[in-house]
Each structure stands twice: as C-alpha cells, then as structure tokens.
Amino acid sequence: MKRRAGAREKEVKKRKLLEELGETWLPYLTPKDAEFHQVWKTKYSKLLLKKADNIPKELHHVVQEAFVTLQKHDCFFQDLVRIKGKDFFTPVSRILIGNPGYTYKYLNTRLFTVPWPMDDFEIKYCHPELFTACKALIKLNDYLNIEAVQALQEQNLFETKETDTAVTDREQDFAFIKGKGSLLEDQSTLHTPRNSCTSLKYRTSYNLTLLNYMDPLQMPYLKQEPYFGMGNMAVSWHHDENLVERSTVAVYNYSCEGSASDKVNEQDMEGRDPADWHVGLKVAWDIKTPGLAIPLHPGDCYFMLDDLNMTHQHCVLAGLQPRFSSTHRVAECSTGTLEYIFGQCEVALQNLQADSDSAALSLKSLEVQVVKEVEGIHNEVEFEWLRQFWFQGKRYMKCTGWWSEPMAKLEEFWKKMEFMTSLVLCEVGKDERTREQRNEIISCFLPLLTERQELRKEWAASWINIIEQNCSKGVIIFYWDNKNEFLRCQCQLALSLPEEQKPKCHPFWKDDDSSMPLPYDLEEVIDNLQILLK
Numbered sequence: 255m256k257r258r259a260g261a262r263e264k265e266v267k268k269r270k271l272l273e274e275l276g277e278t279w280l281p282y283l284t285p286k287d288a289e290f291h292q293v294w295k296t297k298y299s300k301l302l303l304k305k306a307d308n309i310p311k312e313l314h315h316v317v318q319e320a321f322v323t324l325q326k327h328d329c330f331f332q333d334l335v336r337i338k339g340k341d342f343f344t345p346v347s348r349i350l351i352g353n354p355g356y357t358y359k360y361l362n363t364r365l366f367t368v369p370w371p372m373d374d375f376e377i378k379y380c381h382p383e384l385f386t387a388c389k390a391l392i393k394l395n396d397y398l399n400i401e402a403v404q405a406l407q408e409q410n411l412f413e414t415k416e417t418d419t420a421v422t423d424r425e426q427d428f429a430f431i432k433g434k435g436s437l438l439e440d441q442s443t444l445h446t447p448r449n450s451c452t453s454l455k456y457r458t459s460y461n462l463t464l465l466n467y468m469d470p471l472q473m474p475y476l477k478q479e480p481y482f483g484m485g486n487m488a489v490s491w492h493h494d495e496n497l498v499e500r501s502t503v504a505v506y507n508y509s510c511e512g513s514a515s516d517k518v519n520e521q522d523m524e525g526r527d528p529a530d531w532h533v534g535l536k537v538a539w540d541i542k543t544p545g546l547a548i549p550l551h552p553g554d555c556y557f558m559l560d561d562l563n564m565t566h567q568h569c570v571l572a573g574l575q576p577r578f579s580s581t582h583r584v585a586e587c588s589t590g591t592l593e594y595i596f597g598q599c600e601v602a603l604q605n606l607q608a609d610s611d612s613a614a615l616s617l618k619s620l621e622v623q624v625v626k627e628v629e630g631i632h633n634e635v636e637f638e639w640l641r642q643f644w645f646q647g648k649r650y651m652k653c654t655g656w657w658s659e660p661m662a663k664l665e666e667f668w669k670k671m672e673f674m675t676s677l678v679l680c681e682v683g684k685d686e687r688t689r690e691q692r693n694e695i696i697s698c699f700l701p702l703l704t705e706r707q708e709l710r711k712e713w714a715a716s717w718i719n720i721i722e723q724n725c726s727k728g729v730i731i732f733y734w735d736n737k738n739e740f741l742r743c744q745c746q747l748a749l750s751l752p753e754e755q756k757p758k759c760h761p762f763w764k765d766d767d768s769s770m771p772l773p774y775d776l777e778e779v780i781d782n783l784q785i786l787l788k
Contacts, residue, residue: 297537303555324384324465336363347466356587366650456501484526503583531573595639601631644758
C-alpha cells in the first residue's frame, strides 16, 4: 500500500510539472555552456565524475573483457517489470552480480545475484571465463569502494565517529545451511544493519552490482526525455530503489567506441551531442534549477554521493554506440538475503510438530498472532522468492547452478507451510471449538489467504502479459482447465523462446496431485471460511 501511494504521489507531481511547462522546455547545461561547471559545483556538488585516464589501465582491461565475456555467454536479459499496474520489458538488458545469497528488488521485480567469488563460498560457474568475469567485477567493486570512501572524506559527508554494530549469529537448525562455506556462515558480516546506514563504512560497502547493456540502434523505439528536450533516453528519470539510506552509488561506463562518422558536428548543434551517452541530472520536481547532461566516455566513472540519489533524479541518455555499465550499490538487504528468508522459514516451522509414534503432523499453537505470523511468512516465501525466481525462467543457469539448491530447499519449506495452512483449516472446522474461538482464528487467517489467492491471480496475469508480448505475431489461445486453476497458452512463438527465458508459473499443481493438501485455486476454501464467519 505504501509503494502504491508513493507511485500515485509521483505521478501527480509529474503531471503537475508537465502542465506547468506546457509547450516549453526546461533549461539544461552541457560542458559547452559557460555556467555548466558553476551550476555543477553549487547545485550538483555530490555528483563526482572520475575520468577514464585517472583509473588504472589494467582495471579497464579486465572489466571491459568481463562485459564482453558475459555478453558472449548470453548472460544479459531484459527484465519484466511492473509500472502502474502493467508489465513491461525493460529496454536495457541486465544481470545482477554480487554477494552470494543476495537479491535486489526494483519495480516489483526481485533479481538474484550471480555470486562473485568470495572466500568460504563454493561457487561453480558454467564456464571458466565466467569465473574470470565475476572476479574482475569484484575487483572493480573493491576499487570503487576505496574511491567512494575517499570522496566522502574529501567532502566531509560522513559521521566522524563510526558506529560499531554487533550482529549476533543465530543458531541454525537446518542441515542445509551448516558447515564451512555454507550460505549463512559469513552473512552476518555482509549484512548492512539499518541503524548504521549513516556511517562511512556502511554507505560505501557495495554488496552487488547491476550490470546493464543496450544497443540503441537495435531498439525500434526509445522514449524521449520529457522535461528538457534532451533526446533519446535509455533509462527514464528515477531515484535508485532499495538502497541503504544516503549510500553512494558508483557507476562504471563503457560505451563501445564508434567511427568518426558517428559524431555530430558540435559547432552546428545546440544541447547535448546525441552521438554520446550522457547521464542526465535534475533536482527532483524543481523547475528553477537547470538540469545537467554530462557526457560519458569509455571507462569514465561517476559517483552519486551521500543523499544525492534522494534529493535529485537521474536518467541515462542514449548515444549511438552499444553501451555497458556496472552500477555498484549498497542494497538494503534486511529482507533480501537467504539468511533472512531461511530465518523466516525457521520461525514459521517451529509451529509444526510430528508425533513421535505415528509421524502425524500437528500445530503446536493456534494463537492468533502465531497463525498470522506463519501465514504471512508463507506468502512471503511464495511470492517474494519462489514465484519471483521461476518467473524469470532459468536465466541464472546460464552462469551458475548456485541458486538451485537453496531454491529447492525453500520450496520444501513452503510445501510444509501449505500443510500448516491445511491444519489450521481442519482446526477451525472442528465442533469442539467455540464460535468465538473459531471466528477469532478465521478473522486473522482469512485476509492472508485472500491475499494469497489475489497474488496468484496477479502473477498469472503477469505471465499472460509476457506471453502476449512475445506472441504479437502469432495466434494466442488462452483457456482455463476444469476448475479455473491454471491458465494455459498455445502459441508457437512463445514455445520457441530460448529455454532460459521462458517464464514458469511455479509452484503449480492440479487438483489430483495427492502430494498437496490444498488446491491451487483457493476460491472455494475462502468462500467456506466466509460462510463459517457469518
């Protein structure tokens, strides 16, 4: 609800700004303008640009080789994201690389890291070249971390006294996550505590990088920048999401070099050179301060320091050549790591017990708060993890099979939670419970079950949308099977998609699946509960 309210507020601001502008453009500056550097210094001082010549040549070499290697192995994918309730493919293709077990969420899409090499983690890559590429990116990450710390120190944009935050490791009961090199052994040192987000260390300790690739000449249409008339945009105006507050974002740019004929005669041109890639900046929702369009040359880096990402917006303006970028972030991962979600599963499954003689399953407690917590975790595992992961197909298998085991384990825990839901349903139907007791349990239980049903429908709708976008030239036939539980698609174009790109509606099961205690479609279950409540 909070996210939707924020989106509505942003849309209102955007409409108001466009109405104020009418047919005119807001002013923006490029390095050709006399006042460019003065405006940068006074209004955009927390944007730092580091030219390629000031970065070690060896680092350029290995990083640019890494980009080419990842592209050669088809590791860049367009994401299906949700904007204003509709699903769209991003014009930019991406891959997330970072700490093992970390995720990054933007525009309702959770990306899962291809893990870069780290001590005590056993990571098997599909090809030795991919190991080399990921190793190069963690090397770049370390370099950008040092540069960010120095930049913050030079601008005095940090607290002088670091906050020491002790994070206590919990004992884990799951055999899967024990032992040296396990998923969780060192996660406590990687996790960013919320109450330390203003310290220098936690604002620069990048835990992942979102890599981007786009060839603008292969794009049939690019959005035009709406406020300043800056031209084609690869990425629209935005604040980066899901970051530790006031953390630095560092971006390494590599636009492939073109021929001299690609360049526009700058003497005959106003505004930014459309042949070059630029980062655009503006003060958020401000029509008085001129915007900036800063050209990016191969190997340039820029840093958004301190609260710049909160007070300003940025966009990426397309040039003519293909471009890679590596955008290093301190992702806010309090609810986005395997450590976190396995911990949630542990909490939920503590309410499940098996009889020592018969092995029959039962619930330890039917207290309202316990039931509510367990069912909330149930939804979180299904919709924030399992469905997010499988909706992206098998893309992660292009680089490594690292996620296969933890996702299988999560599904195993989720299935136990399905049994726990069925046990709650059995209990509320028993005659020995008073009406008051039964209604109290149903009242806390029903909203979470309804949410589960609605979210399953929503994910099915997203699944239809991605098929439709890939079947625009084919005949699409959608139909439901006998009990409206699963939407199918017959479309040759959809079926011809590369295997790793096919979205999967998972978990899914049919009514005759004896291994599942409840139907996939919960409509009848919900109706029965509502009748019991009356």
